[in-house]
Amino acid sequence: MRVSFVSGVRHAGPYLEILRHDPRVELVGVAEEPGVPEWMLRDSQHVARRAETAWLPSVDDALDPDRVDLAFICSEPTRHARLAITAMKRGVNVVVDKPVATTLDDADLVLDAARDARGFCSVINRTHSPALRRTRRYVDAGYLGLPRHLDVEFLASGRHFSTSVERPGLVIDPALSGGGELLNFLGYCVDAVRYLTGLEVESVYAMTGALFGAGHADRGVEDTAVVSLGLEHGVTCTVTVGRVAFAPGLGPTSSSIRLLGSHGHAVVDDDKPAVLRYGGHPALSAHPVGGDGSAVALRLFLDHVVGRAVEGRAPDYGLADARAGLAVIDAAYRSVASRAVCAPAKRGGGTADGAAEGSAAGAGSDAGAARIGVHS
Amino acid sequence: MTPLRVAVVGTGSFAREHVVALSQLSGVRVTHVAGSDLGRAQSVAALAPGAIGTTDIAGTVGLDGIDAVDVCNATPDHKRWVIAAGDAGKHVHVDKPAALTVADFDEMVTATEGRGRTLMVGQTVRFQPVIAELQQQVASGDIGDPKLLHVTWYTGHVWPNGWRGWQLDTALSGGHPVHNGTHSIDLAVWLMNSRPVEVFARQFATFAANMPMPDSFQLLVRFENGSLATLELCYALRQPGEFLRRIVLAGTEATLAHSTEADPGLASPGHPVPPASIEGALAAQLAHWVHSIRTKEPFLVTNRQARAALMTAVAAQQSLDTGQPVQIEQTVAL
Numbered sequence: 001m002r003v004s005f006v007s008g009v010r011h012a013g014p015y016l017e018i019l020r021h022d023p024r025v026e027l028v029g030v031a032e033e034p035g036v037p038e039w040m041l042r043d044s045q046h047v048a049r050r051a052e053t054a055w056l057p058s059v060d061d062a063l064d065p066d067r068v069d070l071a072f073i074c075s076e077p078t079r080h081a082r083l084a085i086t087a088m089k090r091g092v093n094v095v096v097d098k099p100v101a102t103t104l105d106d107a108d109l110v111l112d113a114a115r116d117a118r119g120f121c122s123v124i125n126r127t128h129s130p131a132l133r134r135t136r137r138y139v140d141a142g143y144l145g146l147p148r149h150l151d152v153e154f155l156a157s158g159r160h161f162s163t164s165v166e167r168p169g170l171v172i173d174p175a176l177s178g179g180g181e182l183l184n185f186l187g188y189c190v191d192a193v194r195y196l197t198g199l200e201v202e203s204v205y206a207m208t209g210a211l212f213g214a215g216h217a218d219r220g221v222e223d224t225a226v227v228s229l230g231l232e233h234g235v236t237c238t239v240t241v242g243r244v245a246f247a248p249g250l251g252p253t254s255s256s257i258r259l260l261g262s263h264g265h266a267v268v269d270d271d272k273p274a275v276l277r278y279g280g281h282p283a284l285s286a287h288p289v290g291g292d293g294s295a296v297a298l299r300l301f302l303d304h305v306v307g308r309a310v311e312g313r314a315p316d317y318g319l320a321d322a323r324a325g326l327a328v329i330d331a332a333y334r335s336v337a338s339r340a341v342c343a344p345a346k347r348g349g350g351t352a353d354g355a356a357e358g359s360a361a362g363a364g365s366d367a368g369a370a371r372i373g374v375h376s
Numbered sequence: 377m378t379p380l381r382v383a384v385v386g387t388g389s390f391a392r393e394h395v396v397a398l399s400q401l402s403g404v405r406v407t408h409v410a411g412s413d414l415g416r417a418q419s420v421a422a423l424a425p426g427a428i429g430t431t432d433i434a435g436t437v438g439l440d441g442i443d444a445v446d447v448c449n450a451t452p453d454h455k456r457w458v459i460a461a462g463d464a465g466k467h468v469h470v471d472k473p474a475a476l477t478v479a480d481f482d483e484m485v486t487a488t489e490g491r492g493r494t495l496m497v498g499q500t501v502r503f504q505p506v507i508a509e510l511q512q513q514v515a516s517g518d519i520g521d522p523k524l525l526h527v528t529w530y531t532g533h534v535w536p537n538g539w540r541g542w543q544l545d546t547a548l549s550g551g552h553p554v555h556n557g558t559h560s561i562d563l564a565v566w567l568m569n570s571r572p573v574e575v576f577a578r579q580f581a582t583f584a585a586n587m588p589m590p591d592s593f594q595l596l597v598r599f600e601n602g603s604l605a606t607l608e609l610c611y612a613l614r615q616p617g618e619f620l621r622r623i624v625l626a627g628t629e630a631t632l633a634h635s636t637e638a639d640p641g642l643a644s645p646g647h648p649v650p651p652a653s654i655e656g657a658l659a660a661q662l663a664h665w666v667h668s669i670r671t672k673e674p675f676l677v678t679n680r681q682a683r684a685a686l687m688t689a690v691a692a693q694q695s696l697d698t699g700q701p702v703q704i705e706q707t708v709a710l
Contacts, residue, residue, distance in 0.1 A: 240606045
């Protein structure tokens with residue numbers, strides 16, 4: 001499986017590190033678009049060097065179907081959609097870093113492009129987390145009865161900002177990120193909810209704040225949000241998400257879910273089970289069984305992608321999944337702006353409840369897109 | 377030391393616990409247990425040496441021979457007996473929720489504090505050992521400013537008397553955010569030290585689809601200082617007495633977290649006991665009440681905080697009724 005990277009400014013480092021050790025993968029190289037800021041060029045070249053792969057002279061080289069089977073899009077989020085469309089049009093398989101796009105209009109353009117594409121287009125997600133998969137087995141076995149509610153928490157540590165994020169601007173500068181931490185993280189949570197329940201989100205209410213002083217307030221984007229989701233069949237969900245000073249987990253992020261069913265409940269925690277170590281430096285440390293939850297979820301997803309690609313099949317997470325998550329994010333931002341309950345916009349312009357809320361997709365205008373990520 | 381003479385109004389399961397806890401405090405004498413059913417009143421009174429069971433509630437709260445009244449009957453009757461006790465010059469303790477409306481609560485405060493006596497709302501959660509530790513950490517300033525609170529509170533509990541249970545009637549209980557939500561809302565007000573200004577709520581029923589007061593709900597709360605909270609309550613865990621509570625409080629300098637999953641304790645089917653992190657709260661609460669009456673030290677639960685929490689709970693029920701977020705106009709400072 002010949003793999004290239006288009007841009008390497010966001011998350012390319014860990015992806016390359018996993019892929020370069022996969023015996024099924026041949027790294028072709030990393031490329032960057034012309035005209036990007038100098039730091040993007042330097043960062044992309046840097047990840048190529050660290051992964052000991054080639055620096056390609058152009059994006060055309062990275063998307064040449066005669067040389068490449070699978071291209072990863074690892075630019076800043078606001079370039080994701082355009083680069084993904086370009087890659088699909090060249091005929092290679094594509095994996096886009098999350099979020100797939102920063103507006104629903106752009107996500108729909110990606111979906112349109114995928115209809116005519118020769119290969120697949122998937123998006124980075126965490127649904128291969130062992131804890132999530134284990135809990136899905138409980139649901140499928142009927143051990144919980146019917147799911148009634150989910151309590152989802154995904155928090156990142158602002159104090160690890162300088163090491164867990166390549167450059168803070170990639171998360172907090174709307175020109176690069178497209179939004180704040182809602183756009184950055186809520187998609188993971190929606191993915192988990194949809195994966196566990198098989199239900200779609202019908203209504204969203206959200207409150208946001210820039211509370212923790214990691215630079216979000218200066219850029220007008222949120223670092224924290226509490227979100228209420230109404231799912232099909234009256235199932236409910238809350239999401240507590242953001243970049244706090246210290247996440248209550250073992251690494252730079254913590255992720256947990258409590259799932260209430262009609263006949264039982266379950267807890268999902270990416271950090272557990274864990275082994276505690278007393279002594280040494282630091283004096284107390286915890287070691288999740290199987291490894292760091294985020295890293296394991298990523299490794300397993302990339303393993304899945306490569307395996308499917310080798311078989312000529314698409315990964316189990318597609319653009320429709322990513323679009324559903326982005327629609328919830330879009331509804332959350334509209335909810336924040338309007339202080340009203342909003343429905344995720346369906347493809348083609350409608351909302352679940354038919355409300356005319358001027359969504360990015362529904363209105364088909366730039367107005368909705370501009371609202372995404374702007375903290376009010 | 378002259379014993380503090382306390383009359384208890386109420387004969388239900390909570391009144392029973394109050395009588396037991398009060399009778400074990402030194403310097404306290406439970407003189408009367410008053411309720412509408414003489415047999416139950418006498419049965420509960422038997423738990424305290426020398427206490428008299430009676431149905432004459434009005435006569436009891438006005439007796440010269442008592443110093444204080446502990447009102448722990450059904451919520452709709454709180455106002456009547458708190459005011460009667462206040463009018464008679466007694467110190468009053470009232471179980472949570474103190475009232476069904478803020479207006480009622482204000483009248484209760486006026487009838488007690490307004491007459492130079494005291495009123496303390498029994499927000500038992502504040503006296504749980506783990507909550508006391510959380511609050512001490514916050515008060516020390518070590519976590520910086522608290523900004524995000526996430527409380528997940530699940531238990532297995534069915535209200536008594538089946539469909540006859542008064543708790544299911546929202547006209548009597550105020551709805552679940554008022555009836556039980558005041559626990560976590562008060563906790564949030566206390567830990568965040570700010571008044572809620574917006575709430576959004578959803579609910580679901582697990583026990584039965586047509587429950588007039590569903591067993592579970594969740595709140596999103598925005599505070600005046602911009603902080604946020606997610607507060608969840610579910611009474612529908614499968615095993616009676618089962619308890620799962622997780623609290624995460626993120627401050628600007630550190631994050632506090634506790635889950636009852638980590639509590640050591642008893643594993644004996646058929647013998648549910650409270651987790652170690654919450655045990656002994658009612659006894660501590662009533663001891664604090666008695667101590668503050670004697671010493672005139674401030675109560676841990678201020679009526680301004682209780683008012684802010686009740687106002688939020690009422691707003692949360694309004695949000696459940698309408699499906700819309702509710703902006704809260706808090707008119708009294710904490």
